Amino acid sequence: MLLVEVKSVRPTAHLRLASEQRVDEVRRMLGRAYEQIDNTAALIAGGQKEFAEVPADRPVQGLIVTMEPFHIVNAPMQRPQLPATTVPITVCSISELENMVTITDAPVGRLLLERAADPQRSTYALREALSGHTHARNAVLDAGWDSYPWRDAAPGQVASEPAGTAK
Template sequence: MGNFSERRHHYDNGNRSVDWIVVMQHAVLLIEVKSTRPTDPIRLGSTAMWETLSTKLRKAYSQIEKANRNVSDRHPAFAEIPHDLPRLGLIVTMESFAFVNTPEVQSRLDTESTIPTLVCASQEVELLVTLRSTPINRFLLDFMTDSEKEVFDLSNELTAQPVDAFCRNEVMDAAWDSYDWGL
């Protein structure tokens, strides 16, 4: 992934901001992980869909906004985070939420986002970290700030890459190799 550092940030008596802050060469990633997946109202498009979807994601957006504000305001607990690099928000969920990043859905979610923020599934992050053709922060900056791609999910952009743009996932390989598999 290139040169980067990551930290979990707590401030003001243990209050949490986001789950991870990843400082890379060209951007700072504010990452919030939610162990959520689309429920029946969301999958079926029922009338309760908007309230359910907003409830599941609202806190993630507010945590990213709070962290972004703390970096911008140079809160002492965030002093080591560069305030002059572009910041991107990543909300990582257990499963993909279809169409959640489209402007139409975003306008209905009743959330605020002052920085480019993307909802993506954990399997998309697993593929993203194997990208070797472009630094991840450059790839995300280009993708998340391209107005022509605002209706795309991250998986669309990743699967559009040539196969040789990716390497093996070293974390998954190490986990696999840690088992002796009865041999």
């Protein structure tokens, strides 16, 4: 089971420059997401009535999605700076999530479980686990583009192929 928490945050200058304030910044921006995922996992495992329809017998993982990559946030040196959790949690950017949902040659759940089980790979950026796979076009993005009224009027615009027909 994948529990997803989305945070509309981008790395600040303190994080990009590795200043002394970087630890406080990453806690401020992502700390609550770790807590929310862990709390939800505990409620599901504990049989909370609001989650009665959610199977409690499956492996649980957390995914925190951010606007931009938080480089090295999954690294072992960073993890102690964030709240402790009972479930494995990965931070990824929206572009990594968009890439993940288009994989066609392997079940995404299996890829995530294999990554989480590997002590080394689980500390890498999620994109590492996604490379080397076959991807379809993103039907959501294609539909979004196709909904724009100026789409047909755009000079030189090539019509997008329907999802699932990309080579």
